[in-house]
Amino acid sequence: MNKSDLQLFGLQEGATKEEVRAAYDNLRAKYLEERFLDGEAGNNAAKMLTKLDVAYNELMNEFDEASTATQTGDAFVKVEEALQAGNLQEAQRLLDCFNERNGKWHYMQSVVFYRKNWMNESKKQLEIAIQLEPENEKYKDAYKKLNDKLNYDAQSKNSTYQGQTVNSVEPDEQMGGNFCANCIQCCYINLCINCLCDTCCRCY
Secondary structure, eight states: OOHHHHHHTTOOTTOOHHHHHHHHHHHHHHHHHHTTSSHHHHHHHHHHHHHHHHHHHHHHHHHHHHHHHHHHHHHHHHHHHHHHTTOHHHHHHHHHTOSSOOHHHHHHHHHHHHHTTOHHHHHHHHHHHHHHOTTOHHHHHHHHHHHHHHHHHHHHTTOEETTEETTOOOHHHHHTOSOOHHHHHHHHHHHHHHHHHHHHHTOO
8 A cells, every 4th residue: 555645644554444534534623623723834734634635535546446356356266166066157147247357357258158168259258368468378378278179179070080080970980899089089178178177276
């Protein structure tokens, strides 16, 4: 917090909102009386009233910002808990309640879309998150993994494995006698999901 503002009220770092308000009320009452004094004393009192108002408003804004940041952090924790429980509807409901949609919000939204298998929408949200926080390595890593998965999925549709095609339904394949291309794809998708979800669970 602004130390000069606190010192004006005779307070130290760590003062509470209530302490600032009480100090402001006392000093304001004091200078309201002194402003009617003659000469320099009255002028100084009037100036102090202005300083007190400015300092008080600045400190109150700092308290409000800190409170909002705490509430936002708590809300993100609830989104993470909903995701861990597999409750995508609740996670989305919580995200829709946010007024401020920062990089973390768009990252969490991308996770919800990913869980719904809406890959393009998930990618768009990650792109926005990176634009808002270009230095965030977690977002970049998630974006790279998602792109790898999308590229793999696109390539695998036209890939042919020895002994079968990706879309083949030969009897030997159904019995498990042939090399299963779909198994590789499933394993890869599960790996990507785990990577993205593990990253989500380690949000700030």
